[in-house]
Amino acid sequence: MTTNQTSGGFIGDLAEAFAPPAAGGCCGAPASPSPASDTAQQADAVATACCGSTSAAQQAAQAGCCGQAPAPAATPAEAASTGCCG
Amino acid sequence: MTSTMPDLPQAPGLAAVVERVSAARMLAAVHELARGRYAGRRVGTPGGRAAAAWLAEQLRELGAEVELDSFPVTDVRELYATPVLEWSAGGQALRLEHRRDFVEHLATADSPDPRTAPLAAASEADLRGRWVLAEAGDWARACERAEAHGAAGVLTARGTDAEGWMPKMIAGPATRAVPIIALRTDLHARLADALAAGPVRVTASMPLRQISTDGRNVHARFPHAGGAGSGPRVLLAAHYVGVGDDPGMRFPAAADNASGVAAVLEAARVLTADPATRADLSVAFLDAEETGAWGSAHHAAALPSDTLVINLDGAAQLHQAASVEAGGPAHTLLATLDQAARLTGVPLRAGTMASDNRRYAAVGLAAIGIGVGMPGYQTPAETPDRVEADTLVAAARLLVASVGLLAVQTSV
CATH class of the missing domain: 3.40.630.10 (Zn peptidases)
Known part of the structure; x- marks a missing residue:
């Protein structure tokens, strides 16, 4: 592992798991911004490895990843859910 | 452990x-x-x-x-051949590498055969038959104009992961009527510079189909x-x-x-x-x-x-x-x-x-x-x-x- 942390359990408030902050990555993969060196890359630095734009990255937590349309809803509740990265 | x-x-x-x-x-x-x-x-x-x-x-x-x-x-997106992207400007040609330099945009139309055409900025009045260079983050609007004008296709920008790869996806937004290609951000900027300096010709294909x-x-x-x-x-x-x-x-x-x-x-x-x-x-x-x-x-x-x-x-x-x-x-x-x-x-x-x-x-x-x-x-x-x-x-x-x-x- 790349961590030296030995104590387990939640860091922070457990309840945050019900509304986690957007990690900026897809499917648990942390965001990997480009090694930005010019303006265009810096503008894209908050985009994720998979999402092509800042807005897509920002929407990834609430909507389908990377502009992906959600799969057909099986129930009304499901319509608010998303697909996932892909 | x-x-x-x-x-x-x-x-x-x-x-x-x-x-x-x-x-x-x-x-x-x-x-x-x-x-x-x-x-x-x-x-x-x-x-x-x-x-x-x-x-x-x-x-x-x-x-x-x-x-x-x-x-x-x-709606599964299937890449069934290796796409092509190259451009020539000022007497020099540059052939790009798929998934390192460019990648399929998931809304792309299936475009199996390489098409060669002049490049135009998205703001230009006449886009007919030309590849269109979209502003970063504005591919959808460029796409609408490209479709309305009968353009050859759209080139937009996308980042890479930390190792320089452009990750693969197989689902995405609704397919558009024109081919759309996502170009690495630094290359996108370089292409914009080349276009500002003079005529640019682009040859590209994007063999991506939608299957059930x-x-x-x-x-x-x-x-x-x-x-x-x-x-x-x-x-x-x-x-x-x-x-x-x-x-x-x-x-x-x-x-x-x-x-x-x-x-x-x-x-x-x-x-x-x-x-x-x-x-x-x-x-x-x-x-x-x-x-x-x-x-x-x-x-x-x-x-x-x-x-x-x-x-x-x-x-x-x-x-x-x-x-x-x-x-x-x-x-x-x-x-x-x-x-x-x-x-x-x-x-x-x-x-x-x-x-x-x-x-x-x-x-x-x-x-x-x-x-x-x-x-x-x-x-x-x-x-x-x-x-x-x-x-x-x-x-x-x-x-x-x-x-x-x-x-x-x-x-x-």
Whole structure:
């Protein structure tokens, strides 16, 4: 592992798991911004490895990843859910 | 992860059970699923079906009742040839490399034959028959103009991962009427500079089609002694599907999600070998996650409402803490996971897990998604050697401890 942390359990408030902050990555993969060196890359630095734009990255937590349309809803509740990265 | 864990008073013997997980078995499973014979395990492919068959065999060897459950999947984006992109300006030509320099935009029209045309800025009045260079982040508007004018296609910008790859996706927004190609951001800027300096000609193809196919979930139930019907109903899930190989380029999909599958399989092996763990345990190895979590959407509606779901998506590289997202009535399940993490020494934090867990939560089930890292995410660099043994062990122990604690809580 790349961590030296030995104590387990939640860091922070457990309840945050019900509304986690957007990690900026897809499917648990942390965001990997480009090694930005010019303006265009810096503008894209908050985009994720998979999402092509800042807005897509920002929407990834609430909507389908990377502009992906959600799969057909099986129930009304499901319509608010998303697909996932892909 | 080699230290002996302290036992919990309420779960005597659980620490010893947790320590039975085998890194060697999990690594072997990861290497197996990353083999060329599975071709990246894309939904509806012979490789994907071979992976499902292999997993079914593994589960049967553990004594499970196994079912292969098929369902239709539409709108899968299939790259069926290697695309071409090159430009010439000022007497010099530049040929670009797919997935390093440019990549398919998922809204692209299928454009198998290379087309050569002059390049135009998106703001120009006449775009007919020309490739259009969209401003970064403005591909949709450029696309509308390109379609209205009968342009050759659109070039937009996209970043790369830390290793310079442009990850592969196989589902996306509605297909447009023109080819759309995403160019690496620095090359996009360079192309804009070239256009500002003089005429540019672009030759490009994008052989990406939209197909319908069938997905195949692998469901297993373990009717071991004291198990079925006598404890909490727990489902351990992980998707086995990958994005599939490119023509001429392997995508081993070791982290996403052979690693998660390996950890779930190992957890099931350990739990079912322990007669003291009184849980009604099921396992789902899911297809079609990469195309919008269709496999879990299909499965979720058929599950009893008291099913507790733990979905693992990525168990390859624990960095600081595993990401956890909860949905549905999962408060007790989440508290149990926290307790299991303390027992096993796995740090957790709230983090977005846009994976199959959301499908289960969406139908009202208590569902938790866990992510423990995906080095090389959906690129050719997602190789089995990058899947960390310690992370696999941590993930599998966390699952075993969670189910063990759930069983204890239900029985008291």
